[in-house]
Amino acid sequence: MAAPEASTFLSMIAPMKRPTILDVARACGVAKSTVSVVLNQSPAADRVPEETRARVRQIADGLGYRASWRARVLAAKQTGMIGVLYTPPMPLIARGNYEGILSGINETLAARDFHLVLMPLGDNPDEWRQLLTDQRIDGAIVLSRLLPKLAEALISTGTPTALVNADTDLHLPKVLADEYDGCRQSMEHLFDLGHERIVFLLGQQPPHYSVQQRIAAYRDSMEAKGLKRHIKVLECDATQFASDFKQSSSRPTAVVCYTHYLAIKLLQAAWENGLRVPNDLSVTCFSNAYPVEDVVPPLTTVALATVQMGRSAAELVLEQIDTKGAALKRGVTLKTQLIVRKSTAAPAAM
Amino acid sequence: MAAPEASTFLSMIAPMKRPTILDVARACGVAKSTVSVVLNQSPAADRVPEETRARVRQIADGLGYRASWRARVLAAKQTGMIGVLYTPPMPLIARGNYEGILSGINETLAARDFHLVLMPLGDNPDEWRQLLTDQRIDGAIVLSRLLPKLAEALISTGTPTALVNADTDLHLPKVLADEYDGCRQSMEHLFDLGHERIVFLLGQQPPHYSVQQRIAAYRDSMEAKGLKRHIKVLECDATQFASDFKQSSSRPTAVVCYTHYLAIKLLQAAWENGLRVPNDLSVTCFSNAYPVEDVVPPLTTVALATVQMGRSAAELVLEQIDTKGAALKRGVTLKTQLIVRKSTAAPAAM
DNA sequence: CTGAAAGCGCTTACAG
DNA sequence: CTGAAAGCGCTTACAG
Numbered sequence: 001m002a003a004p005e006a007s008t009f010l011s012m013i014a015p016m017k018r019p020t021i022l023d024v025a026r027a028c029g030v031a032k033s034t035v036s037v038v039l040n041q042s043p044a045a046d047r048v049p050e051e052t053r054a055r056v057r058q059i060a061d062g063l064g065y066r067a068s069w070r071a072r073v074l075a076a077k078q079t080g081m082i083g084v085l086y087t088p089p090m091p092l093i094a095r096g097n098y099e100g101i102l103s104g105i106n107e108t109l110a111a112r113d114f115h116l117v118l119m120p121l122g123d124n125p126d127e128w129r130q131l132l133t134d135q136r137i138d139g140a141i142v143l144s145r146l147l148p149k150l151a152e153a154l155i156s157t158g159t160p161t162a163l164v165n166a167d168t169d170l171h172l173p174k175v176l177a178d179e180y181d182g183c184r185q186s187m188e189h190l191f192d193l194g195h196e197r198i199v200f201l202l203g204q205q206p207p208h209y210s211v212q213q214r215i216a217a218y219r220d221s222m223e224a225k226g227l228k229r230h231i232k233v234l235e236c237d238a239t240q241f242a243s244d245f246k247q248s249s250s251r252p253t254a255v256v257c258y259t260h261y262l263a264i265k266l267l268q269a270a271w272e273n274g275l276r277v278p279n280d281l282s283v284t285c286f287s288n289a290y291p292v293e294d295v296v297p298p299l300t301t302v303a304l305a306t307v308q309m310g311r312s313a314a315e316l317v318l319e320q321i322d323t324k325g326a327a328l329k330r331g332v333t334l335k336t337q338l339i340v341r342k343s344t345a346a347p348a349a350m
Numbered sequence: 351m352a353a354p355e356a357s358t359f360l361s362m363i364a365p366m367k368r369p370t371i372l373d374v375a376r377a378c379g380v381a382k383s384t385v386s387v388v389l390n391q392s393p394a395a396d397r398v399p400e401e402t403r404a405r406v407r408q409i410a411d412g413l414g415y416r417a418s419w420r421a422r423v424l425a426a427k428q429t430g431m432i433g434v435l436y437t438p439p440m441p442l443i444a445r446g447n448y449e450g451i452l453s454g455i456n457e458t459l460a461a462r463d464f465h466l467v468l469m470p471l472g473d474n475p476d477e478w479r480q481l482l483t484d485q486r487i488d489g490a491i492v493l494s495r496l497l498p499k500l501a502e503a504l505i506s507t508g509t510p511t512a513l514v515n516a517d518t519d520l521h522l523p524k525v526l527a528d529e530y531d532g533c534r535q536s537m538e539h540l541f542d543l544g545h546e547r548i549v550f551l552l553g554q555q556p557p558h559y560s561v562q563q564r565i566a567a568y569r570d571s572m573e574a575k576g577l578k579r580h581i582k583v584l585e586c587d588a589t590q591f592a593s594d595f596k597q598s599s600s601r602p603t604a605v606v607c608y609t610h611y612l613a614i615k616l617l618q619a620a621w622e623n624g625l626r627v628p629n630d631l632s633v634t635c636f637s638n639a640y641p642v643e644d645v646v647p648p649l650t651t652v653a654l655a656t657v658q659m660g661r662s663a664a665e666l667v668l669e670q671i672d673t674k675g676a677a678l679k680r681g682v683t684l685k686t687q688l689i690v691r692k693s694t695a696a697p698a699a700m
Numbered sequence: 701c702t703g704a705a706a707g708c709g710c711t712t713a714c715a716g
Numbered sequence: 717c718t719g720a721a722a723g724c725g726c727t728t729a730c731a732g
Contacts, residue, residue: 034703
């Protein structure tokens with residue numbers, strides 16, 4: 001036997017069942033439908049006399065009535081939940097840019113009384129369709145990468161969808177950052193400082209929209225500047241880069257890192273190898289998420305409007321829901337902005 | 351008019367309604383209940399001949415039947431959703447230690463086919479109770495701080511609950527880290543290196559379980575070592591600390607930072623002020639979350655078993671659900687572990 | 701302007 | 717072993 005405890009105690013003095021809409025209706029002497037209509041402020045409520053409305057509200061309040069969400073969901077054919085679909089593991093999805101994206105989604109959703117449900121995609125693609133067909137979510141937001149099986153399921157179930165940071169030829173609403181221009185801005189900045197030997201540190205990355213865009217801008221910028229001969233996209237890691245750097249005879253003077261994770265690793269590797277940033281090497285990256293500003297030295301970076309990306313994605317799916325899928329499935333591309341900090345400087349005199 | 355698009359096209363060739371359980375039952379020539387029982391593998395299914403079970407499964411599959419989650423929720427009186435209740439803004443809750451905690455929660459939940467729903471607590475405490483009374487979630491996990499109004503709502507609604515990193519005298523299951531011992535380990539480490547002038551950098555923090563425990567361990571350790579005269583808990587920020595440090599005549603040789611955020615800021619402030627860590631000052635902190643290991647220099651820190659904390663919390667609420675609240679509302683305290691990196695070293699010779 | 705009724709699509713005792 | 721029925725608690729056309 002457990003010791004007496006608060007919850008037991010309270011359940012003893014307040015053991016009454018939750019009141020249902022029927023209880024409220026009876027107490028008010030009106031029909032269930034009237035209670036429903038009044039409490040939900042449906043359009044039909046306009047035709048209920050203010051006096052009745054007030055009474056219903058008051059009695060419902062007095063009884064501590066709250067509509068059962070479970071029942072409402074069945075009757076109203078909506079759950080008010082938007083699934084955020086992602087490929088596990090989760091940590092990566094809550095970090096860096098995704099932190100802002102999730103915040104933005106959540107903010108917009110909350111304002112409309114929708115909720116965000118995290119839905120990790122299991123290993124078996126055949127189950128993905130079921131996530132959508134069981135009518136649990138009213139809409140879906142897909143982060144980062146749209147796998148073909150998922151795309152098929154999304155489209156064939158007619159789920160209101162928005163893609164974030166995932167490109168596709170499919171006609172689905174999507175939110176992207178103008179990564180090309182962001183990278184172009186970085187290059188411009190480096191050129192202005194006088195850099196010519198600029199390399200792109202990619203690391204090990206699966207192909208992705210962001211990869212393409214950033215690399216394309218890097219290449220195009222170098223070419224336009226007549227530096228085609230110096231174009232170099234490296235797939236090694238930061239540690240490797242730093243140790244190669246020391247031995248190299250033709251050192252780059254600046255490096256554009258594909259992610260801030262890479263840049264931060266590079267800062268550490270540089271420190272370990274006695275290289276000074278930005279004196280020996282300028283470093284730029286993408287994403288202004290924590291801790292880009294807080295490392296040593298603070299990183300020059302391309303900020304994506306992550307919170308706005310999240311908001312836009314949420315708006316795009318809510319729009320689909322509101323219009324029952326009739327809304328234009330438009331795409332949104334948000335501006336990026338270079339933020340100059342202390343990891344970039346003019347190259348040391350040769 | 352929008353251009354023809356994939357979803358329109360598909361809805362034209364596959365416009366059939368979702369099959370319901372009744373459709374399946376008819377197609378199989380059995381009762382709805384049989385279908386339900388077989389597909390859910392309820393205990394009652396044992397009494398259905400294997401032959402029938404196979405047929406039901408096959409036909410359901412062929413029809414692409416999937417039970418409506420909306421309907422199931424009403425009938426089964428469970429939603430399979432666990433709310434993670436937190437005080438906005440969200441970013442803080444997805445970062446640092448919470449990243450691991452959320453992962454752990456999600457992992458355990460997913461294994462049991464439960465889902466995590468993020469539930470930001472609005473400004474109006476009176477609405478919190480409604481979050482719980484509308485029967486949307488089967489249980490709640492509260493992060494970091496249990497506000498009194500929420501506690502009251504949780505208890506009076508009998509919601510299966512677990513608290514993470516939030517202390518309270520109330521009889522609710524809770525998961526804590528042994529922060530006292532963690533801090534004690536740090537102190538031991540610093541003493542071993544030869545430090546005596548050790549300060550605790552708290553920064554601006556509202557009172558909290560973690561604050562109490564860490565400071566208590568700091569004080570106790572200093573006293574036990576006969577260093578009571580050097581006890582100092584600072585509430586300034588990292589920048590202030592660094593600039594005060596330079597001017598101080600009796601400089602500390604080591605600082606224990608309340609959070610890794612503070613420690614990282616301090617590393618930067620030290621760099622800006624030309625102080626070397628660990629040469630001029632040893633730094634330790636709490637939390638082994640990103641980017642503690644990746645900064646310069648990598649930080650000595652007390653790692654909390656965050657993923658395990660999340661798992662335990664999820665288990666505690668699932669346990670309450672499984673036993674209909676009869677489970678012991680026990681608390682779990684998880685071990686912490688000091689991880690020594692390069693931000694600590696013996697103090698410079700005086 | 702209001703109420704009776706159908707319906708949302710399941711699950712679960714219960715009867716046979 | 718299987719099915720008919722009640723019930724979960726709402727919302728929403730629809731009739732009056």
